[in-house]
Amino acid sequence: MAENLAGTVGPEQQFKNFLSEGKFMIQRCKSLNKFFFHPRVAFPGSGERDLEWVEASGNGVVYSSSCNRRLPEKGGDFNLSLITLEEGPRMMARVEGVDPDKVEIGQKVKARISSLNGEPAVIFDIV
């Protein structure tokens, strides 16, 4: 790693930049051949720094789910889930296209890049 970080951006900004380009990218440690999320400067727990970005398959399974109650005038109820990606890591996201309280553990989901409050966001749909 360069000591001087000027002129580069960190993994969080790189992830957001990829999303802006329509790509859902996750990091893989080459020597361990393991994926991880969220993006970091090194593999969590053991510190390997030979990392690369790989486009995620977008396939996942609902690990847990919640229906967040919200007044209709503020946008209404919404789903918030934890998704285990096919590559192994887990992430928080919303599952859309189904009633927010009808998302069940174990359901297969597929990622797409949408936007939330003007920012690109990974959203999942039930397969």
Added chain:
Amino acid sequence: MDQNDINRLRGKTAVVGLAESGCGLASGWSAMEIMANAVHDALDDAGIKLKEVDGVFAATAFHSMAAMSLSEYLGVKPKFADGSQIGGSSFLSHILTAAMALDAGLINVAVVAYGSNQKSAGGFKTISEAMPYEAQYQPRMPVTAYALSAKRYMNEFGATREDLANVAVSARDWALLNPRAYTHQDGPLTVNDVLSARPIVDPLGKLDCCLVTDGGAAVVMTRSDRAKDTKNTPIYLLGAAMEHHHRMISEMPDLVQTSAIESGKRAFSMSGYNPNDMSTIQLYDAFTINTLLFLEDLGFCKKGEAKELVKNNNIGPAGNLKVNTNGGGLSCVHPGMYGLFVTLEALRQLRNASGDDVGQRLDGGWIDNAKLSVAHGNGGVLSSQVTNIWGVSDTL
């Protein structure tokens, strides 16, 4: 350094004074004023003068440098201070740090304190930063995190919302015996009350969630040789341990297993006692799911079996397990960070059984002959877990 080294701290320090202040509603009082009031009352309880305090430990959701702000307010120049902020369990870790500093001779008298006016100041208060990779989805933290755990728990172990509701029902039954409890006058809860309460984040409804109150608390600690000469019954710190493995709920390795498995194992090992030796069990119940997880993770039953353990009001006043005997965060008090109140109840039960006057309870509210209490703190989103084991002098 191996585990035996930390075990040298067993019984070396004791709490000799405690107090709460402004619990419920304290309109017109600032968080600092509530906290400082608790410190002065705890020192009065101990019979120790303010000028003897040379260790200050505090964390709040109102002060970025709580230990420093509290020291200044009190007019104390501590030789050691710790304002570590690991959420609601901070105070149970402060107790461990204070024990280390006392044992090392850095300080002679420590105060551990908390204060909050969140209810009178407008509701749940946090100084938590937005979590990267989560915030854009707008989770209702901390409720969403605990709901995700509850949903997963129900799925893995066939638990139901009724099983969760049993926890709230028992907590209320304890609160009915405790005149200090915020819901003392509110009457009992039924399982149906809990199930039909307003949904917040499914599967958790309003009565699965802790209270939102004001309140402050403080304890005074000193070395055990000095503790013997104070005016009340000293309660000895027999075991203490902590662990955490995530900050964000999306990073929790397994939603139904907390670091309490590790903190509990090490704290009990240090104390020389087992979960079944505990006269009282005080668990940080920010949500109903917490009590189930911590009963399992601390070793009171196997994983997935707590739903059976809490049936038939078995953790209520008439039950076999004396759990959250003040009414807990669900029905006694929850001023944002509840950890020091878990500690207070663990200590009060032991002091009452030793003959100290620590307040009145209705029949059954005090545990006869209580000798050992476990106090377990939780912080963040099932993140930081800290376990303290407390005992009276016979247990040393």
